[in-house]
Amino acid sequence: MTRTATRRPVETTDVRQVKAPPPAGGRGRRRLLLDQARAYAFLIGGLICFALFSWYPAIRAVVIAFQKYTPGSSPEWVGTANFTQVWHDPEFADAWRNTLVFTVLALLIGFAIPFVLALVLNELRHWKAFFRVVVYLPVMIPPVVTALLWKWFYDPGAGLANETLRFLHLPTSNWSNGTDTALVSLVIVATWANLGGTVLIYLAALQSIPGELYEAAELDGASLLQRVRHVTIPQTRFVILMLMLLQIIATMQVFTEPFVITGGGPESATVTVLYLIYKYAFLYNDFGGACALSVMLLVLLGVFSALYLRLTRSGEDDL
Numbered sequence: 222m223t224r225t226a227t228r229r230p231v232e233t234t235d236v237r238q239v240k241a242p243p244p245a246g247g248r249g250r251r252r253l254l255l256d257q258a259r260a261y262a263f264l265i266g267g268l269i270c271f272a273l274f275s276w277y278p279a280i281r282a283v284v285i286a287f288q289k290y291t292p293g294s295s296p297e298w299v300g301t302a303n304f305t306q307v308w309h310d311p312e313f314a315d316a317w318r319n320t321l322v323f324t325v326l327a328l329l330i331g332f333a334i335p336f337v338l339a340l341v342l343n344e345l346r347h348w349k350a351f352f353r354v355v356v357y358l359p360v361m362i363p364p365v366v367t368a369l370l371w372k373w374f375y376d377p378g379a380g381l382a383n384e385t386l387r388f389l390h391l392p393t394s395n396w397s398n399g400t401d402t403a404l405v406s407l408v409i410v411a412t413w414a415n416l417g418g419t420v421l422i423y424l425a426a427l428q429s430i431p432g433e434l435y436e437a438a439e440l441d442g443a444s445l446l447q448r449v450r451h452v453t454i455p456q457t458r459f460v461i462l463m464l465m466l467l468q469i470i471a472t473m474q475v476f477t478e479p480f481v482i483t484g485g486g487p488e489s490a491t492v493t494v495l496y497l498i499y500k501y502a503f504l505y506n507d508f509g510g511a512c513a514l515s516v517m518l519l520v521l522l523g524v525f526s527a528l529y530l531r532l533t534r535s536g537e538d539d540l
Contacts, residue, residue, distance in 0.1 A: 291508065313497070316497040320475070327411060335423055360418050382394070397482050400490045479493055
């Protein structure tokens with residue numbers, strides 16, 4: 222005897238028999254409206270704070286740039302007179318030259334060191350977490366405290382820098398008190414203070430590189446420098462470019478180090494654009510000139526910011 226396999230009928234579901242969920246009742250709609258109102262309330266509060274403390278001062282500064290404005294007197298519209306006055310200021314050229322030199326030195330000194338440290342930390346097998354904390358530690362120190370510490374460090378008399386050089390029987394330096402060394406000394410301070418964040422970003426970018434690329438390079442007989450040149454740098458070029466633009470924008474706004482350590486000296490050797498803005502506003506009581514100089518800096522930084530946003534969007538499209 223042979224058994225015949227019996228097939229069970231396949232249960233099919235008629236789409237027309239599937240009922241849509243019942244619409245939300247009045248209580249559900251009220252709850253949804255309440256959640257939306259709460260979300261908009263938080264959003265409106267943030268927008269109000271942003272408008273009051275960010276957009277309004279910026280717009281007000283642009284307006285004051287075209288006015289003669291001093292404390293205790295009514296504003297007077299003067300057109301572009303503030304820009305002409307600032308342009309002919311003897312310190313104007315010094316401030317822009319010092320700012321540009323500071324930016325270039327920060328790129329030469331402070332841009333390569335974080336990348337090299339990130340490469341070293343990425344190759345460590347032990348104590349990696351400890352050294353990450355050590356490298357990031359300067360970022361957690363307030364900028365003014367950092368500047369005061371380095372001011373004592375650079376003291377030409379009993380400062381730690383010169384004491385160390387004397388102990389090693391090496392010639393001492395004027396550091397922040399010398400016209401030739403003051404700006405370089407400030408670049409070292411800014412590099413040390415902002416080192417940690419840049420190193421961690423580079424480290425994250427290095428760890429995202431596929432290990433197969435390094436293995437293939439090693440099989441081809443590539444040395445360490447060749448692997449860095451042909452694998453590491455091409456794979457992290459987008460991050461390198463983004464950090465370079467961000468560093469340019471940040472270093473062109475340097476203020477804390479010249480203000481606390483050198484006071485713009487010696488002989489205006491460390492007067493930057495932002496420090497000159499401070500002098501116009503709080504030493505000369507010329508808010509019109511300060512705002513005019515601020516608008517000039519705003520336009521220049523706006524160009525770099527637009528370039529940064531453009532490259533960021535193009536990088537997202539490539540990903």
